[in-house]
Amino acid sequence: MLYYHQKLFLPIAHQASLAKGLGGGYAFGNDFYPLWLTARDALRGRDPYSPEMTREIQGGLFGRTLDRPGDPKDLRTFAHPAFTLLVIWPAAQMPFEVARIVLGILLLIMTVASVLLWFDVLSWNLRLPWIWAAVLLTLCSYPALEGLYAEQLGLAVAFLLVAGIVALQRGRLLLAGLLIALAWMKPQITMLVTCYLLAWSFFQLKPRGRFLIGFFATLGLLLAAALLVWPRWIQEWVRVLLHYHAYSEPSLLGGVLTSLLGSRAAGPSTALLTVVAIIACMTLAWTNRSVAADTPAFILTLSVLLAATTIAILPGQAIYDHVILLPGILLVIRRWPELRSAGRPVTILLMIGAVLLFWPFAAAIALVLANAVGSSMASPQVLALPLRTSASLPFALLALLGYALKSESAFPPKP
Numbered sequence: 001m002l003y004y005h006q007k008l009f010l011p012i013a014h015q016a017s018l019a020k021g022l023g024g025g026y027a028f029g030n031d032f033y034p035l036w037l038t039a040r041d042a043l044r045g046r047d048p049y050s051p052e053m054t055r056e057i058q059g060g061l062f063g064r065t066l067d068r069p070g071d072p073k074d075l076r077t078f079a080h081p082a083f084t085l086l087v088i089w090p091a092a093q094m095p096f097e098v099a100r101i102v103l104g105i106l107l108l109i110m111t112v113a114s115v116l117l118w119f120d121v122l123s124w125n126l127r128l129p130w131i132w133a134a135v136l137l138t139l140c141s142y143p144a145l146e147g148l149y150a151e152q153l154g155l156a157v158a159f160l161l162v163a164g165i166v167a168l169q170r171g172r173l174l175l176a177g178l179l180i181a182l183a184w185m186k187p188q189i190t191m192l193v194t195c196y197l198l199a200w201s202f203f204q205l206k207p208r209g210r211f212l213i214g215f216f217a218t219l220g221l222l223l224a225a226a227l228l229v230w231p232r233w234i235q236e237w238v239r240v241l242l243h244y245h246a247y248s249e250p251s252l253l254g255g256v257l258t259s260l261l262g263s264r265a266a267g268p269s270t271a272l273l274t275v276v277a278i279i280a281c282m283t284l285a286w287t288n289r290s291v292a293a294d295t296p297a298f299i300l301t302l303s304v305l306l307a308a309t310t311i312a313i314l315p316g317q318a319i320y321d322h323v324i325l326l327p328g329i330l331l332v333i334r335r336w337p338e339l340r341s342a343g344r345p346v347t348i349l350l351m352i353g354a355v356l357l358f359w360p361f362a363a364a365i366a367l368v369l370a371n372a373v374g375s376s377m378a379s380p381q382v383l384a385l386p387l388r389t390s391a392s393l394p395f396a397l398l399a400l401l402g403y404a405l406k407s408e409s410a411f412p413p414k415p
Helices: 003-021 033-042 051-062 083-087 096-121 129-138 142-150 154-171 174-183 187-203 205-229 234-248 251-261 263-287 296-312 319-334 337-339 344-370 393-406
Strands: none
Touching: 003 083, 003 142, 003 344, 033 051, 033 083, 033 096, 033 251, 051 142, 083 174, 083 205, 096 154, 096 319, 129 142, 129 319, 142 154, 142 319, 154 174, 154 187, 154 393, 174 187, 174 205, 187 205, 187 263, 187 296, 205 234, 234 337, 251 263, 251 296, 263 296, 296 319, 296 393, 319 337, 337 344, 337 393, 344 393
């Protein structure tokens, strides 16, 4: 997978960018560059959401501004909450060539730690060779490779999320609240899980209230600090978000409906089903608000909410953020025998899920072998074969987790 991504996929993608006149900027670290540039200049008083800043970001990423026919619709406007710039401020003091290497190492460590921490959350005491095999497979999955190469902040958010859950399970509720608040650097990833944790905390305010203190104190401090530097940043951020959906890819749910109904009918249907999905998630969160943080029901609820996030909330192109599917995948693998005994439909769904999960590795091996014997790999359709199941896996995983919700006997209490 690493050879496929670095030696086959990325060179062709770079050639396509050059053909469009868009290959003159940074490739490695291209998702971090807007954050670095904006943090460097915004702390000098510049508006991070201004058109001028957007044009400078485009110049660094593409070598020119996006003002020609056929250019990407994604203008790369800074779309994070302004307090994100305060969190990454130390990196903005380094040259970008140095900062992206440092961040690349940190994101690699965070991704490895995320896998290990999810094993801890699940209380799954595998032998070390199996655990490190899971770490290696995760690092070499396409979402992780894409996130590491682009230096996506989502990998850091995924780490903060699982670190917060571990702190929650160990009774360090103030720390858990702080970590979850920091994860709001990408609120679209954490919003459903946060709603669940808030309901969970409010239900038993006395023993769990420290989570609320940690969360709201940290988030309030971040918001206040950002308002001191940029008094109008909330209005500007909302304006960017309102325009973001005009040029971003639809969610995976929206993509499926567009292929079935056409673009005109898909819009209202996507909005309606997204609202239904969010209501269903909030109902689940409210139903399981009383369970302890170390119970299977709690972990299952988190996994369902994260899977639903990838389907209904994240943009369809955000495959790099699919690392948040990891707890659901591990949960299903751990309970594979119990799920297989549930009947033929669930067994078939398990097999489909396994094929979708391991297809990228099999396809990458085939492409690397074909390249080794001299076959042409120039076709984008051929090179995209390992990515063909990226949009399908979250649906299969959510279906399996949904079955687990109906039959908690498949997830017996931990010994």
